[in-house]
Amino acid sequence: MSRRGFLTAATVVGGGLVLAGCSNSDSSAVKDLQRRLKGQVLVPADPKFAEANLPANDRYESVIPMAIALCATPEDVQTCVRWCVEEGVQPVVRGGGHNYIGASTTTGLLIKTGAMNExxxxxxxxxxxxxxxxxxxxxxxxxxxxxxxxxxxxxxxxxxxxxxxxxxxxxxxxxxxxxxxxxxxxxxxxxxxxxxxxxxxxxxxxxxxxxxxxxxxxxxxxxxxxxxxxxPKPRITVFGMAFSGKDAMVAGWSAFDRLMLSAPNQLSGFAAVTNVRPLGADNKPAARYAAPFPTLTIDGSYQGTQEEAREVLAPVINIRATDLIMGELDYWDAQINWLAVGDMPKHGLEECSRFTSEPIPTDRLAQLIDRVLAAPGGTEDANAEVRLMCWSGGQVNQVAPDAMAYVHRSGNHLLRPAVWWRNQPPSMQRDLLDWTADTFAFISGFTQPGSFQNWPYSEQKDWQQAYYGxxxxxxxxxxxxxxxxxxxxxxxxxxx
Missing domain, CATH: 3.30.465.10 (Uridine Diphospho-n-acetylenolpyruvylglucosamine Reductase; domain 3)
Structure with missing residues (x-):
């Protein structure tokens, strides 16, 4: 039996295909793949290899593939998969490369589809x-x-x-x-x-x-x-507000949480608290000015007029919001210039999540704020946060949970602790990851058992049921x- 035939006939052991994989020195196999592709194949010696291998989460940048296939056509993808089976190499695809647990990295063949972006x-x-x-x-x-x-x-x-x-x-x-x-x-x-x-x-x-x-x-x-x-409307309303001081933060957070459990579908947004200390945070604010830290921020949009949005949000705005920005924008300007996340520098991250469907007790919100403020870091280069993402409910929950694999059709919000770092020593990264694990255990005590599979958490033990129920x-x-x-x-x- 040939080497390819042997590898193709590999057996299943422990639920996974045994993939021996050709070594980086097996240049004949890689050259064979290059001859069969319209796109390009990179190996570690190529000048463009290191940059092409970088995932969005640099926590996994040390995972080095034996080769990277820059596919130009669907036929290239098909060729890569067939080649991987022939050679006993694990195929892993990467589009944007944002998988939180490094599932778009591999020591096998990295199949990049970025050029297929029509x-x-x-x-x-x-x-x-x-x-x-x-x-x-x-x-x-x-x-x-x-x-x-x-x-x-x-x-x-x-x-x-x-x-x-x-x-x-x-x-x-x-x-x-x-x-x-x-x-x-x-x-x-x-x-x-x-x-x-x-x-x-x-x-x-x-x-x-x-x-x-x-x-x-x-x-x-x-x-x-x-x-x-x-x-539905060519113009929508966008808003942002802030609450400073722990009492106001808890009250504003609780009011927004409760409002969003029964809000019209046109309203969407999230609440967030971070331990990043802004410049001047330790200085005493001038009279009538709120302290710049700590602060709870609430941002979002309403598919309607500013007057309608203000009326709907009144239960939250009336709880001593220290800052309020609200205005109407062209729908597309709102998507791109207000709601979209801006470009960020290369960084590492970890996130976890649990769905909620009932109001979070105010004492739990107070404890979450304390946890964030006591988290490691507190700088732009190393920080922690908790967000309540009020993006579910509404039309999301009008689909039966077994109509498709996406099962989360009863939760209204996602409670999401997260950590972020760049250019940090391993000790800081470990401290941030430990904080994430401890905070995930804390929120699991008062939330639904479901978690969002597009924000996978590497330490989640119950992921089968949490993601798919x-x-x-x-x-x-x-x-x-x-x-x-x-x-x-x-x-x-x-x-x-």
Whole structure:
């Protein structure tokens, strides 16, 4: 039996395919892949390799692939998967590279789809088709100025494929639903190297799984077609407010939490507290001016007029908001210039989450504020925060939990502790990660057991049920059918 034949016949051990993998010195195999691709193949000796390998979360930048395939076409992706099976190498796809637990990094073959970022809008039928590497920024650019939109996240550099496969949530989800709720069809390369379509009529069980099971489980998606949503109003209201001093912070946070549990779907936003101490935080403020630290901020949007927004938000505004900004913007200007996250420097991060569906007790909110203020760091280069993301509920919860793999159709908010660092020693990183673990254990005592799979947490022990709930067993059955030898896998992937 040839080496390729032996590796192709590898057995399943412990639920995962045994992948011996060719070494970096096996240049003949890599050269063979390069000859078969329209795109480019990089090896560690190439000058562009290090930059091409950098993930968005530099916590995983030390994971070095044996080669990087810069795919130019769907056929390139198919060739890469077949080559990986032949050579016994693990294939891992990367679009935007934002996976929180490093699932878009590998010591095998890194398959990058960034060049496949075409976006085609068909306004007449109300659909948009994207290549595997299209980012949120590419989609926004193609749709901007038109009457149709797709609910996506708030980070322009995130890949749309990774976003939708894990559900896809953002500031527009309460009135326009999840990104996955609008997926009509997708083309992907399976573990056997076959390219198939998945939709309600083609491979419907696979299509069910792809809408919420997270990427890297069943194959590599090469294109996605979505049904677009009509923008209800050409102008919307955006707002931001702040509360200073612990008592006001707790009162404002609790008021916003309770309001959003029954707010109209047109209202969306989040509350946040951070331990970053701004300049002058230790100075005594002038008379009638609030202390600059600590502060709770609340930001969001309302699909309507400023007068309507002010009336809806009155229960929160009336609780001594120390700062309030509110105004109407063109819908697209609001998405890009107010709601979108700006470019950030290279950094490491860790996040975790739990869904909530009832008001958080005020004593728990006070304890959360204390936890944040006592967290390590406290600078722009090392910090911790907690956010209450009020992006669920509304139209999100109008879909049955078993209609697709995305099961979280009863939670209203996501409570999300997070840490962030750049250019920090290992000791600071460990302290921040320990704070995350301790805070996750704390919030798990008063929240729902569900967690958001697009914000995976590396230390989450109950991830199977937390991410997928009652849909987990069915997901495993789909995995057994389409990837029985577990070619596509990572630490929290669907097992066979």
């Amino acid at each position: 976006v085609s809008v068909d306004a007449k039928v109300g659909t948009v088709t994207l290549g595997a590497g299209a980012l949120n920024a590419d989609l926004l650019s193609a749709l901007r100025g038109g009457a149709l939109m797709l609910p996506i996240g708030t980070c322009p550099s995130v890949g749309v494929a990774g976003l939708v496969l894990g559900g896809g949530i953002g500031d527009n989800s309460r009135w326009a639903a999840m990104t996955c709720d609008h997926l009509e069809s997708t083309t992907l390369v399976l573990a056997n190297g076959e390219t198939v379509e998945a939709s309600d009529t083609a491979n419907p069980d696979l299509f069910w799984a792809l809408r919420g099971a997270a990427g890297g489980n069943f194959g590599i998606n090469t294109s996605l077609t979505f049904r677009l949503v009509e923008i 009652t849909n987990f067993d069915r997901l495993r059955q789909v995995k057994q059918r389409y990837d029985p030898r577990n070619l596509f896998h990572y630490a929290q992937s669907i097992p066979v």
